[in-house]
Amino acid sequence: MASMIWQIISDGVGEDKYIPPMTTQLLGKVNIPITLAPMVGISHVAVRLMLREYLPEGAVTLWPTEMLNSRKIPKQDLTENPLSLRGEEETELSPQILGNEEIPIKESVACLKDWGAESIDINMGCPVNKALRHNYGVSLMGDIGYARDVVAMTVKHTDLPVSVKIRAGFQKDRDFLKRFVLALQDGGASWLTLHPRLASEKRRGRADWSQIQFIKEILDIPVIGNGDVQNCTDVFEMLEQTGCDMVMVGRALTARPWLLWQVGASLGFEPPPGRRSDELPRTPEMEAIEYGRSLMTLLKYTKQYYEERLGLVRLKFYVKTSNVWLNFGHSLFTQTRVCKTYDDFENTIKKFFESNSLAMTQKTDLRE
Numbered sequence: 001m002a003s004m005i006w007q008i009i010s011d012g013v014g015e016d017k018y019i020p021p022m023t024t025q026l027l028g029k030v031n032i033p034i035t036l037a038p039m040v041g042i043s044h045v046a047v048r049l050m051l052r053e054y055l056p057e058g059a060v061t062l063w064p065t066e067m068l069n070s071r072k073i074p075k076q077d078l079t080e081n082p083l084s085l086r087g088e089e090e091t092e093l094s095p096q097i098l099g100n101e102e103i104p105i106k107e108s109v110a111c112l113k114d115w116g117a118e119s120i121d122i123n124m125g126c127p128v129n130k131a132l133r134h135n136y137g138v139s140l141m142g143d144i145g146y147a148r149d150v151v152a153m154t155v156k157h158t159d160l161p162v163s164v165k166i167r168a169g170f171q172k173d174r175d176f177l178k179r180f181v182l183a184l185q186d187g188g189a190s191w192l193t194l195h196p197r198l199a200s201e202k203r204r205g206r207a208d209w210s211q212i213q214f215i216k217e218i219l220d221i222p223v224i225g226n227g228d229v230q231n232c233t234d235v236f237e238m239l240e241q242t243g244c245d246m247v248m249v250g251r252a253l254t255a256r257p258w259l260l261w262q263v264g265a266s267l268g269f270e271p272p273p274g275r276r277s278d279e280l281p282r283t284p285e286m287e288a289i290e291y292g293r294s295l296m297t298l299l300k301y302t303k304q305y306y307e308e309r310l311g312l313v314r315l316k317f318y319v320k321t322s323n324v325w326l327n328f329g330h331s332l333f334t335q336t337r338v339c340k341t342y343d344d345f346e347n348t349i350k351k352f353f354e355s356n357s358l359a360m361t362q363k364t365d366l367r368e
């Protein structure tokens with residue numbers, strides 16, 4: 001049983017590594033140290049359901065949504081809104097909200113609980129101008145007391161765990177970061193996720209993992225590390241180097257959805273249900289084939305949940321984000337970009353994966 005061997009994992013070459021057991025504090029049931037990052041345009045129902053097909057048997061993790069605006073949530077039908085569509089079978093949903101005002105937050109968390117949320121994540125990392133103008137997202141990192149109050153007011157209005165996703169802040173200032181994360185913990189946050197880049201860096205430069213280690217050593221609550229993880233080795237390196245409880249993966253999980261399976265296999269989990277007789281994709285060629293297969297699965301779920309126009313926008317954006325690990329990936333992107341129908345998209349994917357000699361790389365330049 002995977003949970004029995006959770007603390008000791010093998011890196012596949014006979015060395016055992018120690019993994020802290022804090023993950024189970026996440027909802028009391030999370031048992032695998034990898035989760036998808038909230039991403040606008042990407043962390044939607046079709047992607048989540050496709051990724052779930054790669055989750056090992058018995059593994060439990062958190063599932064984000066796209067960022068949801070707390071001023072809009074109370075006025076929307078969450079079961080109809082494209083940003084918050086969910087599958088009946090989806091559990092461990094951890095929607096991310098953007099906001100800073102008590103009434104909208106109070107109403108939003110109530111709506112989200114009815115919708116099926118098992119925890120609420122507050123965005124304090126979004127660096128886009130709109131978030132800065134409205135004083136939410138990473139703006140909240142400009143005022144420690146205010147950020148703490150936003151957490152406390154959210155906690156006050158829900159019995160769900162409340163987590164916060166942050167960046168490294170506005171300037172390289174470890175003392176500030178220390179005071180900031182302690183204030184969030186004091187405000188009642190159940191765990192924090194750190195994407196260790198400054199607000200001004202957006203997604204440029206390199207994520208500074210040492211800051212994850214820094215806050216992990218300070219805090220009593222679990223810490224999820226995030227930033228520039230590209231493959232299974234990176235997942236375990238981040239766990240080991242920083243001591244974080246879990247690794248959140250954004251862009252690379254779109255390219256390598258089977259990272260969930262690879263991490264699970266390293267921990268002794270059984271393969272995903274439905275993949276018992278399949279070999280885990282490991283080689284560059286096997287990974288390329290699996291990428292094509294995952295796009296077909298994504299298409300299936302996109303068709304199920306989205307009308308064609310919006311579905312295609314989402315599929316194209318997904319290919320734009322995920323193609324960079326594949327040789328000839330840019331060609332795939334330019335071919336899918338002009339697709340006008342779901343059938344076009346399907347034929348393009350089939351043809352592309354039949355007619356090219358494809359391989360996926362372990363690491364690529366992660367550009368903006």
Ligand SMILES: Cc1cc2nc3c(=O)[nH]c(=O)nc-3n(C[C@H](O)[C@H](O)[C@H](O)COP(=O)(O)O)c2cc1C
Nearest residue numbers: 037038039040067125165195227228229249250251
């Ligand atoms: C297309 C895209 C959309 C994103 N949207 C959000 C968001 O809505 N909320 C958030 O907290 N972070 C968002 N992020 C940041 C990611 O959650 C993550 O912190 C970042 O991509 C670094 O992780 P990675 O290197 O594993 O991709 C977004 C990133 C991308 C690429």
